[in-house]
Amino acid sequence: MTKREVVTRFAPSPTGKLHLGNIRTALVNFLFARQNGGRFLLRLEDTDRERSSEEYCEGIFHDLRWLGLFWDGGVVRQSHRLERYREVAARLVEEGHAYPCFCTTAQLEAQREEQLKRGEPPGYDGRCSRITPSEAKARISKGEPYTVRFRLGEGEVRFHDLLRGELSFPLPERGDFVILRQNGMPTYHLAVVVDDGDAGVTHVIRGEDHLPNTPKQIRLIEALGGAVPTYCHLPLVRSGKECVMEKREGSADFSVERLREMGFLPQALLDAVAILGWSTTLSPPMGLERLVEEFSISQLGTSSPILTMDHLLAVNRAWITKAEPSLIVKYVSTSIPEDRLVELVEVVRENSSTLRELEEWVEAVEIGPDVPLEFNEEQQKVLCFVRDVWREELSISALRAAMKERGLKAKEVMPLIRMALVGEPHGPPLDRILSLLGPEEVMSRLEKALA
C-alpha cells in the first residue's frame, strides 16, 4: 500500500474579513502540506447565501496572496456543487441513513425554547424519523417543504487528534441534524464531509470550535463509506481582552486588511502568528521558507493563546530593522527611486515599528520639515553658529571642535540641527543624515530654518 499524498485545505466562509485567527489556521495547513510534499487547497464555504458575498471572496484571495499563502489548484466553491450534495443526500435517504423532516422552523424553535426552559439539552426529538418512506414520498410529491436529517445513532465516537491525542465523545441522544435545507442548500456538515472526501483531504486542521462537531462528521463519513481523515484542532486565538477571534466576536482589530493598512509586513504577520502558541527558540525574522523547515505541529500548545498588538509590533519591528532593505522597500509607498530609498531606509528603519512610521521618516529626511519651523532667539543664534562653522567645513567633527571652543554642549546643539533638517528633535544619528543629504541640501535647509 502506498502512502497517500498529504492534502490539507483552508476553508473559510466568505462572510467577513480574514483575521489573524483565520491566518493561523491557513498557515498551519499550508506549512503541513509543504513539509510533507503535499497539496494545500482553498475552498469557499458559501452555502449561506444570506451572509456570503463576492466582496469577501475577493478579500480572501487578496489577503492570502499578499501573505504568500498560495494554494494549489483552483478554488472550490460550495455554491457551485449543489447538485453533488443533493445527490449524496438522496443516497443517504435511500440507504436509510437520513430521512425527510417536515417540521417547520416555528415548531422547532418552540420546541427548543421549551427544552431550554426545562433545563434540558436542546435537540431534535426525532419525530419525523418514524415517518415511513412511502408516506414521506407522498408528502413530498404533494409539495410539502422538508429538510433532510441524518440519523446520528447512539454510542460513542473515538478519534485521534494530532494535538490532543485520543478523544472520545458520547453521541447526544437527540442529535439528528439537518444536512439539506428546505431550499435545497446543504448545511455545513454535509458540505464539509462531501468536499473533503471528493478532494482527498487527508488532514483536517481547523479551529477548536469544530471539535464537538467532529463526531457527527465522522458518522456521516462512515455512512458514506469514506475514509476518515486525521484531525487536528488548533486552540482558538484570543485577542486583547478575553475575546476569541471568531466570527461572532469583534475581530476587526486584527483583520488582515486593517493590519496591512497600519503598515505591517506580510512576513511579520506570518511570523507573529506562527510563534503564537509555538514553543520554539526561533525568533523573527524567520519567513515562510524557514517556517517550512522548522515548524512542527507537535510543538504547538493546547491552550488558547492571546494575541496582542505589542507582540505584533515587536515582530514587525524585527522585520523592519533586520530584513533586507530591498525587501522592505517593496512595501513602502513613495515616489522616491529605489536606489535612493534603500539608502534612506537603512538610516531610518531602526526608528520605525511600522511601514507607516518608516514612510514618515523617509519623507522627513528626504523632503525636510513639513511645517514652518519656529526658533527662539537663543536657538537662532546657535543655528547661525552652526551654519557659519559648516560654511568652512561641513562635518560633525569640525562642528564639535568649534562647539568646544565656544563652550556649547552637544545636547544643546544637535537636537536643534536635527529639528532644522528633518523637523524632529529625536531620531536617526545626525552624521548619517548629513551624508545622506549632502552639503548643498544641508545648507539650504539651515538657511530656510533661519529665514
Added chain:
RNA sequence: GGUCCCAUCGUCUAGCCCGGUUAGGACGCCGGCCUCUCACGUCGGUAGCAGGGGUUCAAAUCCCCUUGGGACCGCCA
C-alpha cells in the same frame, strides 16, 4: 441543562508522559552601557506553577474535588 477542550511570570512558552530544577527561555516592562537624542544593539533586573485535598521521604509533575476561561449542542460555518 448536557458534552467536550483548556489552566506555569503581564504575554508566548520549556519542564509534566518517566515525581527530586536556584522552575529555564523569549516578548513586554524597569535599570546600566553605547549615544547629541529617540531607536537599534548589549548587559542586568522584575515577575509565575489558579485553589483545596490526597499518594509519597519528596508533587509544577500522579489521583480526586473546586474554581476560572473557552467551544459546541442551529434549516450559521
